[in-house]
Amino acid sequence: xxxxxxxxxxxxxxxxxxxxxxxxxxxxxxxxxxxxxxxxxxxxxxxxxxxxxxxxxxxxxxxxxxxxxxxxxxxxxxxxxxxxxxxxxxxxxxxxxxxxxxxxxxxxxxxxxxxxxxxxxxxxxxxxxxxxxxxxxxxxxxxxxxxxxxxxxxxxxxxxxxxxxxxxxxxxxxxxxxxxxxxxxxxxxxxxxxxxxxxxxxxxxxxxxxxxxxxxxxxxxxxxxxxxxxxxxxxxxxxxxxxxxxxxxxxxxxxxxxxxxxxxxxxxxxxxxxxxxxxxxxxxxxxxxxxxxxxxxxxxxxxxxxxxxxxxxxxxxxxxxxxxxxxxxxxxxxxxxxxxxxxxxxxxxxxxxxxxxxxxxxxxx
Numbered sequence: 001x002x003x004x005x006x007x008x009x010x011x012x013x014x015x016x017x018x019x020x021x022x023x024x025x026x027x028x029x030x031x032x033x034x035x036x037x038x039x040x041x042x043x044x045x046x047x048x049x050x051x052x053x054x055x056x057x058x059x060x061x062x063x064x065x066x067x068x069x070x071x072x073x074x075x076x077x078x079x080x081x082x083x084x085x086x087x088x089x090x091x092x093x094x095x096x097x098x099x100x101x102x103x104x105x106x107x108x109x110x111x112x113x114x115x116x117x118x119x120x121x122x123x124x125x126x127x128x129x130x131x132x133x134x135x136x137x138x139x140x141x142x143x144x145x146x147x148x149x150x151x152x153x154x155x156x157x158x159x160x161x162x163x164x165x166x167x168x169x170x171x172x173x174x175x176x177x178x179x180x181x182x183x184x185x186x187x188x189x190x191x192x193x194x195x196x197x198x199x200x201x202x203x204x205x206x207x208x209x210x211x212x213x214x215x216x217x218x219x220x221x222x223x224x225x226x227x228x229x230x231x232x233x234x235x236x237x238x239x240x241x242x243x244x245x246x247x248x249x250x251x252x253x254x255x256x257x258x259x260x261x262x263x264x265x266x267x268x269x270x271x272x273x274x275x276x277x278x279x280x281x282x283x284x285x286x287x288x289x290x291x292x293x294x295x296x297x298x299x300x301x302x303x304x305x306x307x308x309x310x311x312x313x314x315x316x317x318x319x320x321x322x323x324x325x326x327x328x329x330x331x332x333x334x335x336x337x338x339x340x341x342x343x344x345x346x347x348x349x350x351x352x353x354x355x356x357x358x359x360x361x362x363x364x365x
Contacts, residue, residue: 004305007183009346021235036234049172050197052204055229059158059180062194063091066176069206080128082311083331101324113141126152134281136165161187164277171197189233250345251280261356286337305340
């Protein structure tokens with residue numbers, strides 16, 4: 001069977017390194033927010049290009065804590081996209097703020113800056129730009145909009161570890177960057193984990209306090225919560241971080257193979273911004289006969305995915321709560337056609353050929 005993503009294969013790639021690191025932690029006497037977390041924070045900040053990185057329990061917490069550090073909560077509004085993981089919106093709501101959802105552009109599937117002005121109100125405090133599928137959002141006009149209206153920019157880079165925009169790594173460009181390290185991510189733990197990045201020392205200090213009860217010297221200086229990163233996950237992530245650029249290049253090589261072999265088919269292949277460098281967390285195509293192709297692939301043991309099959313504003317838990325743009329046409333159209341083809345660094349050439357040949361067979365080629 002060929003899976004859409006396969007984190008267990010990455011464990012096998014670095015098994016001896018990971019096992020040695022885990023045993024070292026288990027034989028020590030520090031298991032939460034210890035030496036491994038401090039090393040990871042320093043190394044990840046250096047990799048992303050920020051002065052600070054803060055380890056938290058997961059990517060959803062990363063966004064929530066980022067918002068809290070910016071004093072965003074009840075009565076405030078945060079603009080983001082509906083075409084994203086529910087976690088982005090769940091994090092906004094966890095602060096008490098309201099999520100305001102905007103349509104994406106039809107070429108890159110990221111936030112369409114042209115729709116921002118219509119959603120701006122006196123309550124708007126921030127924009128969360130989601131770097132989707134491994135590619136950066138269109139940040140230049142978003143930054144201009146944020147600066148003009150004195151609102152914050154948070155980057156949700158959970159699908160874009162290592163991606164670049166104008167030669168800067170995402171997560172280093174806005175006020176705060178947020179990363180999930182869920183096992184399927186480009187930088188994935190063996191369990192839940194998250195990271196927050198910033199070049200603002202004051203914000204970084206607040207984030208560190210909020211993740212652990214608002215403590216400063218174990219005295220709560222502000223309201224906080226428990227979102228601590230454990231030593232085991234930090235040790236694992238440190239190893240994977242050393243290999244991240246190499247693994248991202250393998251993803252690009254797989255994407256290049258797909259581009260070459262699927263070019264002549266009636267498929268819309270992913271577009272890449274000229275000023276961006278994608279890390280291909282997902283390889284998302286559009287097909288008119290999406291469900292038929294999914295079934296055809298599955299018959300041969302190829303498990304493709306859909307990211308995402310239902311926009312957040314159309315999901316039962318949110319459809320009567322979120323504020324949204326009047327026009328969500330692009331979002332609502334693409335979710336009927338998109339397919340995520342298998343892509344991960346360990347995907348073999350034989351499996352890649354199997355996928356491509358099966359797709360060609362579907363189109364009678």
